[in-house]
Amino acid sequence: RAAGPNAQNVEAGDEITIIEAGSNGEGISNSYMKAHLVAGETHTYDSFVNSGRFLTITADSIDLTTTPATATVTITLQPLCNNDADCDDGNYCNGIESCKADGICQSAGNPCDSGYLCFEESDSCSLIAGDATVAITTDNYPGEISWDILRNSDQEIALSSPKYSSANTEYPLSTVDLVAGEYAFTISDSYGDGICCSVGTGSYTLTSNENVIAEGGEYGFGEVKYFTIGSDPTLLPTRNPTPNPTTISPTSSPTPAPTPVPTS
Numbered sequence: 132r133a134a135g136p137n138a139q140n141v142e143a144g145d146e147i148t149i150i151e152a153g154s155n156g157e158g159i160s161n162s163y164m165k166a167h168l169v170a171g172e173t174h175t176y177d178s179f180v181n182s183g184r185f186l187t188i189t190a191d192s193i194d195l196t197t198t199p200a201t202a203t204v205t206i207t208l209q210p211l212c213n214n215d216a217d218c219d220d221g222n223y224c225n226g227i228e229s230c231k232a233d234g235i236c237q238s239a240g241n242p243c244d245s246g247y248l249c250f251e252e253s254d255s256c257s258l259i260a261g262d263a264t265v266a267i268t269t270d271n272y273p274g275e276i277s278w279d280i281l282r283n284s285d286q287e288i289a290l291s292s293p294k295y296s297s298a299n300t301e302y303p304l305s306t307v308d309l310v311a312g313e314y315a316f317t318i319s320d321s322y323g324d325g326i327c328c329s330v331g332t333g334s335y336t337l338t339s340n341e342n343v344i345a346e347g348g349e350y351g352f353g354e355v356k357y358f359t360i361g362s363d364p365t366l367l368p369t370r371n372p373t374p375n376p377t378t379i380s381p382t383s384s385p386t387p388a389p390t391p392v393p394t395s
Contacts, residue, residue, distance in 0.1 A: 144274065145169075145193065145195060145200070146167040146168055146169055146190075146193070147167065147168045147169075147190045147193065147202050147204060148164060148166075148167045149164070149165045149166045149167070149168070149174055149188060150162050150163070150164055150165070151163045151164075151165045166188075167294065168188070168189075168190035169190065169193070170190050170191065170192050170193045171189075171190065172189070172190050173187055173188065173189040173190070174187070174188045175187045175188075179208065182235070183233075183235035183236070183237070184208060184209040184210075184211075184235060184236075185208075185209040186206070186207070186208050186209070187205075187206070187207045188204060188205075188206050189204060189205045189206075189207075190202065190203075190204055191203040191204060191205055209236070211234030211235070212230035212234055212235070212236050213230065213234070214230050215228065215229050215230050217230055217236070218230050218236035218237075218238075222251060223242065223249070223251055223254040224241060224242070224243075224249035224250075224251050225238045225239075225240065225241070226238050226239030226240045226241060226242050227239045242256070243256035244256065246258065246259055247259060248308060248309075248310055252285065252287070257310040258310065258311075259308045259309070259310060260309060260310050260311035260312075260360050260361055261308075261309055261311075261339055261340050261360040261361070262306055262307065262308050262309060262339060262340060263280055263289075263290065263306070263307055263309055263314070263316075263337065263338070263339050263344075263358075263360070264304050264305065264306040264337070264338045264339070265278060265280075265290070265292075265304070265305045265306075265316075265335065265336070265337055266301075266302075266304055266335065266336040266338070267292070267295065267301075267302045267305075267326075267333070267334075267335050268299075268300065268301045268302070268326075268332075268333050268334045268335075269295050269297065269298055269299060269300050269302065269326065269331070269333050270298065270299065270325075270326040270327060270330050270331025270332065270333035270348075271298050271299065271330040271331040272298070272322065272330060272331075273295035273296055273297060273298050273300070274294070274295060274296065275320050275321040275322045276292065276295050276318075276319075276320060276326060276333070277291075277292045277318075277319050277321070278291070278292045278316065278317060278318040278319065278335070279291040279292065279316075279317055280307065280309075280314055280315070280316050281314060281315045281316075281317065282309070282310075282312060282314055283312065283313045283314060283315060283357075284312050284313070289307050289309060289314065290305060290306075290307035292305070293305070298331065299331055299332075299333070309339075309360045310360070311359075311360055311361045312359065312360060312361075313357065313358070313359050313360075314357070314358055314359070314360060315355055315356070315357050316337050316344075316345065316355065316356045316357075316358065317353060317354075317355045318335055318350060318353055318354060319352060319353035320350065320351070320352060320353060321352075323351050323352040324351065325348055325349045325350045325351055326348045326350075327347075327348030327349050328348065328349065332348075333348055334346065334347065334348040335347060335348060337356060337358075339358065339360065344356065344358050345358070
């Protein structure tokens with residue numbers, strides 16, 4: 132965490148910030164923060180300045196040992212195409228690409244019908260069986276919060292958290308459609324104090340098809356909740372749960388032995 136007068140400043144600390152200015156960067160205009168990146172992350176513009184060409188900005192490295200800190204970034208603008216082969220990115224889920232007369236690649240779009248999800252690794256479409264929604268209210272240190280939803284069948288991330296920067300704020304819902312199967316929701320706090328209740332009263336709620344699957348806030352460094360998507364969303368038992376203290380049932384009073392009948 133930051134210290135001193137900057138203790139409450141958690142906005143993109145030690146990261147590369149991408150700012151987009153209006154009026155093509157000329158004169159006075161509004162500006163907008165588009166992304167902030169740690170080393171290894173990439174931000175992509177789908178159609179840079181409405182050109183129809185991808186622009187990618189990759190944070191190669193960040194060196195905090197220099198004064199001021201320095202960073203290396205790679206900026207790549209998609210080149211113009213000459214034929215359809217120049218446009219083929221090898222990805223299934225964005226459809227067949229073709230080269231237009233102006234040298235701009237055009238994608239046919241998602242090849243799956245409505246109500247289906249596309250899977251790149253298998254070049255296939257699967258029926259949507261439900262959804263998951265994550266609601267987050269941050270504490271005093273929103274930058275420490277992260278979470279993801281993992282599909283157990285192939286260990287792919289179905290949805291992950293945005294970057295949280297505003298303290299004590301109820302953020303917009305994050306929702307994803309899911310195919311049938313088992314999933315793991317993992318929420319973490321990098322400082323180890325959860326999002327409630329030592330430094331704020333944050334909380335999380337995981338719902339599926341409008342049913343609450345899990346909720347909380349006092350989780351230390353983190354916790355994992357397993358659930359299934361199918362006909363009815365179901366919360367599964369925690370893996371390797373901590374056993375509850377054994378409750379000893381009260382001992383029944385001993386049955387008295389029958390008194391022997393005196394012998395005549």
